[in-house]
Amino acid sequence: MTHASVHNEILDTLAASAMPVNSLQQQALQEFIRLGLPGPKNEEYKHTPISRVLEKSINPSLPFQSEGKVPDEKLWKLNSIPAYQVVFLNGKFVAKQSQLPQGIDIIPMHTARDLQVVSDHLGKYADFKSDSFTAWNTAAWTDGIFINIPEDYTVDTPIILYYLHDATAGQVKSITRNLIIAGKNSKVTIVEKWFTQGSDAVISNTVSEILLREKTSVNHVVVQTDDSNHIQYLHNQFWQEAESLLNSYVITLSGMFIRNNTRVALDGACESHLYGLYLLKDNAFTDNHTVVDHRKPNAFSNELYKGVLDGKSNGVFNGKIYVRQGAQKTNAFQSNRNLLLSDQAVAHTKPQLEIWADDVKCSHGCTVGQLDEDALFYLRARGIDKETAKAMLLYAFAAEVIETLPHDGIKNFLDTLIRDRLHNSF
Amino acid sequence: MLTIRNLYARVGDKEILKGIDLEVKAGEVHAIMGPNGSGKSTLAAVLAGREDFEVTDGSVEYLGKNLLEMEPDERAREGIFLAFQYPVEIPGVSTINFMKTAVNQVRIHRGQEPLDAVSFLQLMKEKMKLVDIDQALLSRSLNEGFSGGEKKRNEIFQMAMLEPRLAILDETDSGLDIDALKIVANGVNKLRSKDNAIIVVTHYQRLLNYIVPDFVHVLYKGRIVKSGGKELALELESKGYDWIKSEAEVA
Numbered sequence: 001m002t003h004a005s006v007h008n009e010i011l012d013t014l015a016a017s018a019m020p021v022n023s024l025q026q027q028a029l030q031e032f033i034r035l036g037l038p039g040p041k042n043e044e045y046k047h048t049p050i051s052r053v054l055e056k057s058i059n060p061s062l063p064f065q066s067e068g069k070v071p072d073e074k075l076w077k078l079n080s081i082p083a084y085q086v087v088f089l090n091g092k093f094v095a096k097q098s099q100l101p102q103g104i105d106i107i108p109m110h111t112a113r114d115l116q117v118v119s120d121h122l123g124k125y126a127d128f129k130s131d132s133f134t135a136w137n138t139a140a141w142t143d144g145i146f147i148n149i150p151e152d153y154t155v156d157t158p159i160i161l162y163y164l165h166d167a168t169a170g171q172v173k174s175i176t177r178n179l180i181i182a183g184k185n186s187k188v189t190i191v192e193k194w195f196t197q198g199s200d201a202v203i204s205n206t207v208s209e210i211l212l213r214e215k216t217s218v219n220h221v222v223v224q225t226d227d228s229n230h231i232q233y234l235h236n237q238f239w240q241e242a243e244s245l246l247n248s249y250v251i252t253l254s255g256m257f258i259r260n261n262t263r264v265a266l267d268g269a270c271e272s273h274l275y276g277l278y279l280l281k282d283n284a285f286t287d288n289h290t291v292v293d294h295r296k297p298n299a300f301s302n303e304l305y306k307g308v309l310d311g312k313s314n315g316v317f318n319g320k321i322y323v324r325q326g327a328q329k330t331n332a333f334q335s336n337r338n339l340l341l342s343d344q345a346v347a348h349t350k351p352q353l354e355i356w357a358d359d360v361k362c363s364h365g366c367t368v369g370q371l372d373e374d375a376l377f378y379l380r381a382r383g384i385d386k387e388t389a390k391a392m393l394l395y396a397f398a399a400e401v402i403e404t405l406p407h408d409g410i411k412n413f414l415d416t417l418i419r420d421r422l423h424n425s426f
Numbered sequence: 427m428l429t430i431r432n433l434y435a436r437v438g439d440k441e442i443l444k445g446i447d448l449e450v451k452a453g454e455v456h457a458i459m460g461p462n463g464s465g466k467s468t469l470a471a472v473l474a475g476r477e478d479f480e481v482t483d484g485s486v487e488y489l490g491k492n493l494l495e496m497e498p499d500e501r502a503r504e505g506i507f508l509a510f511q512y513p514v515e516i517p518g519v520s521t522i523n524f525m526k527t528a529v530n531q532v533r534i535h536r537g538q539e540p541l542d543a544v545s546f547l548q549l550m551k552e553k554m555k556l557v558d559i560d561q562a563l564l565s566r567s568l569n570e571g572f573s574g575g576e577k578k579r580n581e582i583f584q585m586a587m588l589e590p591r592l593a594i595l596d597e598t599d600s601g602l603d604i605d606a607l608k609i610v611a612n613g614v615n616k617l618r619s620k621d622n623a624i625i626v627v628t629h630y631q632r633l634l635n636y637i638v639p640d641f642v643h644v645l646y647k648g649r650i651v652k653s654g655g656k657e658l659a660l661e662l663e664s665k666g667y668d669w670i671k672s673e674a675e676v677a
Binding site for chain 2: 372374375377378379380381382383384385386388389392393395396397399400
């Protein structure tokens with residue numbers, strides 16, 4: 001079979017999973033077919049061979065498993081902090097496993113899709129005309145969660161979204177779509193986490209649109225620890241109104257193939273902090289594409305992404321900052337730092353700034369380096385063995401990313417995760 | 427305690443140590459002096475196990491063992507301590523955390539119980555007094571933003587915590603004003619005992635007014651060209667290194 005026909009077959013298979021029920025989905029499906037799967041000539045996927053990986057992993061002649069069994073809770077549940085939980089299995093909401101908060105609207109998407117408020121917002125923020133996977137998601141999602149937090153409401157504990165996959169009896173596709181509206185002056189912490197049981201291929205595609213009304217405060221934490229045959233596409237689109245505060249964390253500790261799009265539109269004098277950490281080894285691949293779009297004056301954004309790459313792993317960072325013409329007095333900062341621990345690990349880093357306003361403060365910096373040998377020797381010269389000394393230095397490098405995380409429970413959970421990982425696996 | 431025989435070492439193609447012989451016994455303080463570029467710091471680094479230098483000939487015996495076969499951290503656990511000329515700044519690692527790990531690795535190596543948080547803090551407070559160092563400083567990232575004097579005091583503080591058998595002070599006096607120098611020297615003197623030995627590497631005699639050596643050696647072009655008592659340091663101070671150089675050239 002020729003390469004082109006495999007490619008087309010995958011495209012057809014993915015397109016066939018869409019059964020558009022409204023004009024948005026029809027439009028998105030057309031966009032998906034028009035865009036096709038991104039090849040190496042697509043600038044946004046230049047170092048990210050997602051189509052090739054799909055062709056290798058997905059078998060178009062076999063069905064996708066939509067049913068399955070929820071894996072043992074011990075394997076995926078974050079026990080150390082009290083939290084609400086929303087559980088999906090192979091892309092479908094599982095009511096029995098979920099514990100939803102009272103006092104707010106929190107409704108699975110397959111029912112929420114008929115609500116006026118949902119059709120008013122869905123697809124309005126996450127651009128499906130430029131990225132085929134967001135187009136595919138918009139056309140073909142099977143479930144997800146709609147969260148609507150009322151004005152002046154504080155959700156007392158984090159809401160954790162668990163995306164579980166049962167890949168023990170065949171390949172799985174999991175296409176989920178979320179809409180989160182944080183009402184004026186509300187506060188919420190959202191965590192997203194994935195887990196796969198079984199060794200068959202999983203393609204997951206999660207797109208969330210998160211609207212921060214005036215004066216809201218949102219912590220959003222992505223935890224990627226799924227060490228399986230999982231090809232992951234994740235797109236989080238934030239839209240911020242005036243005086244809102246966003247803290248976004250994307251923490252990647254495992255993953256065969258991951259593409260994260262984290263995009264923020266600052267549509268008012270608001271504040272955004274974007275943090276990312278990727279600790280990659282073996283053949284892991286992680287791509288973080290971020291967009292910070294300053295649309296209005298007097299907003300502040302700060303972005304810090306750090307990576308440690310070992311083995312034959314591959315990390316991509318692309319950070320775009322737009323400062324639109326009217327967005328005077330913008331402060332926008334970006335930094336991406338990478339440590340390579342092996343000769344075969346690769347980091348691609350690319351900052352892109354487009355500034356159309358004249359009264360702004362913007363800076364960016366990116367580095368790709370190695371572990372500081374002088375520092376390593378200094379620690380060893382005090383009697384600390386080489387592995388521990390290395391782990392201490394890597395931890396010091398990595399921990400900066402979560403240092404200011406405003407939720408102690410989640411911070412401690414991540415801290416332990418990072419510490420264990422650095423002491424055991426590099 | 428330490429026997430160096432005919433030691434040769436180089437970095438890249440450049441031979442720096444060209445046949446060093448030195449014997450250090452427990453309870454002794456040896457000063458290694460010499461003009462810039464004579465190989466003083468290289469000797470200190472080779473003893474501590476720095477991998478940038480390649481030993482091409484000779485032997486170093488420490489407490490009956492072949493030192494050159496040991497990894498740098500093994501040497502430290504066996505009781506060798508190098509006070510760095512330029513202590514490294516390490517963001518994100520506090521002196522306290524780092525010292526706790528180091529002290530406990532050394533203790534385990536010596537067959538002692540690791541210290542719990544309370545006993546560690548107690549030991550730390552006691553040793554802090556020796557060099558007049560503040561706990562707030564030790565809670566900060568290691569050496570980051572420390573003044574020259576603070577860095578050197580931190581080195582001696584670490585030395586006090588680790589209780590080495592053989593301490594090597596590499597240009598510990600460089601960059602210190604007289605008050606800081608006195609504090610540092612005073613700290614070192616309190617750690618002197620009949621069981622341990624100290625090698626003081628220095629360019630100037632000044633430090634030796636406060637840490638009085640039993641032996642003084644002059645290193646020049648990678649060899650020890652003259653050895654003597656503490657009066658040799660005074661002679662060097664008044665006459666400079668030129669007479670040593672011409673003596674060495676003639677020989």
